[in-house]
Amino acid sequence: MAFVIALLTGRCTYSLGDGGYDLSRFRENAELSSVPDELRGIVQTNGEAARAISAQNDGGDLRFVIIGDTISDNNGTFRTFLGEIAALDPRPSFIVHLGDRVVSPVVDYYGTYLRAISDPPCPILHVDGNHDVREEGERISRAFFGDKDFFFDRDDMRFVFMSNVHGDGDPGFSRKQLAWLEDKLKAPYPPRKFFFAHVPPKAPFKKINPGLYSLFTPRLENEGEFLDILARHNVVLAAFGHRHVHASVVHNGALMIITGGGGQRNFLEPAVDEPRFTKKNHYTLVDIPTSGPYEPFEGVLSCMGKGKEILSISSFFQASPFANGGDISVALRPYPASAGGPFRPGTPASTRLGSSSRTP
Numbered sequence: 001m002a003f004v005i006a007l008l009t010g011r012c013t014y015s016l017g018d019g020g021y022d023l024s025r026f027r028e029n030a031e032l033s034s035v036p037d038e039l040r041g042i043v044q045t046n047g048e049a050a051r052a053i054s055a056q057n058d059g060g061d062l063r064f065v066i067i068g069d070t071i072s073d074n075n076g077t078f079r080t081f082l083g084e085i086a087a088l089d090p091r092p093s094f095i096v097h098l099g100d101r102v103v104s105p106v107v108d109y110y111g112t113y114l115r116a117i118s119d120p121p122c123p124i125l126h127v128d129g130n131h132d133v134r135e136e137g138e139r140i141s142r143a144f145f146g147d148k149d150f151f152f153d154r155d156d157m158r159f160v161f162m163s164n165v166h167g168d169g170d171p172g173f174s175r176k177q178l179a180w181l182e183d184k185l186k187a188p189y190p191p192r193k194f195f196f197a198h199v200p201p202k203a204p205f206k207k208i209n210p211g212l213y214s215l216f217t218p219r220l221e222n223e224g225e226f227l228d229i230l231a232r233h234n235v236v237l238a239a240f241g242h243r244h245v246h247a248s249v250v251h252n253g254a255l256m257i258i259t260g261g262g263g264q265r266n267f268l269e270p271a272v273d274e275p276r277f278t279k280k281n282h283y284t285l286v287d288i289p290t291s292g293p294y295e296p297f298e299g300v301l302s303c304m305g306k307g308k309e310i311l312s313i314s315s316f317f318q319a320s321p322f323a324n325g326g327d328i329s330v331a332l333r334p335y336p337a338s339a340g341g342p343f344r345p346g347t348p349a350s351t352r353l354g355s356s357s358r359t360p
């Protein structure tokens, strides 16, 4: 029975590996909520990562990675992906970790996670997952990563990150959080908005929850209001983890993706026959060529498996929000979409995407 419960709750065991930082002081001292002196500076906080990204911004094309649910034996899958991300040319500007990087005992697994990211290929921005805030995890997450609801701007793009996990409570967004989100998205500039959180909303992903699976997939707290805010402010892309699969759909004009294949087991996930869906371990690579606020906006979404295998690749398009009365719903297209696409057809996203790869 305990095994069945473990399966249903996802509390599988993973080997811990050696060499993790010693965070036992968080277990011994329930008041500890800051980084111990001997561990200061081993990883960037979210604020430090955002400032580092802004400092490196050269105003050119943007490439970034989204990954989630990276727990595996010895963090092996995640460390493999970090190595492959480091070898990408050009190297991504940043990685978004969508949460679930530890399991119980959180103190020990967090020590190994922090060691795994101590020499990252680029700044990493951290969103909390439900596993990350259990036991001592909330204090460790705040000590090492700082803010859990935050944003930064890069040229005409705004990136907004939120926590929708609350210990063992139901996932979702409080009214106060939704007011904060509305405030961050309503600004007309920067016009292109991106959003990241751990637990996906239910409504956009009905097709990956067939039959009984739907019963085990609750709606988020205040899900309707949350989705309305994303649609009202023409969010380009909203990314979530928690489910250990890749799925990507357009819902109410926004590109919605689940990309939680960073290592955690997923034998309980349904295998559905949907475009771009995969249960294979993966991360998602996003390439966005330079465009002005008065120009159409087009990017490439690549689901990357181990060994740089391209599991799926699509382009996503949004017209200028300043166009006269135009529909700015995002369109998701097979890649290469057309001769007018942003990158030369057939050019894998894992290879260099410089100016020579543009279609004239």
Ligand SMILES: [Fe+2]
Residues within 6 Å of the ligand: 100, 129, 130, 131, 198, 241, 242, 243
């Ligand atoms: Fe999760």
